[in-house]
Amino acid sequence: MAKDKDLGSISGLPDELGIDDDLARTQQVLTVSVDTRRYGKPVTLVEGFEGDANVKELASTLKRKLACGGTVEDGVIELQGNHANRVPDILREQGYTVDA
Template identity: 50%
Template sequence: MGDTTEDPFDGIPDDLTADLDRSEQTLSVRIERRTYNKPVTVIEGFDPDATDLKELASELKRAVGAGGTVDDGAIEVQGDHEERVGDLLADRGFRLV
């Protein structure tokens, strides 16, 4: 006999399930001071299975005009962009702490 459990998202378009996945993630955005007291904006709390971190990091870096990286499931953007990054993530449907 087959598995009788149903996918709760069965029949819902993929773009809407992606929105649901994003809204269920609670992210934190903070500023860290690194070498020579340079600020780095760190975004944590992603579900790595539900979010393409490299693509999102690219979009955020492009939007604020800065460099950055993905490291240990977190996105790091060079500079103090806490407010702007928070707005961009909220616009994309993420919840922020």
């Protein structure tokens, strides 16, 4: 029988199933917006991460799928260019809830 320390805090199921990570993603509501930076360049912002979400890993996935540059600052993903149409779909594929 599994010990209590091996059970997830959210689901109560064994940690090796990875259920808690999936549930934590679906409970977060992310917002996607476009801001204009220096010289009128658009930047897509992804905000709303809570807890210990792996923001850098998600930023890397978004940059790879969108073929763009970007960074993570203060828990906010900044992507170069206007990707407001494509980012919500990619986030949903990754298991996140996106505010429409």
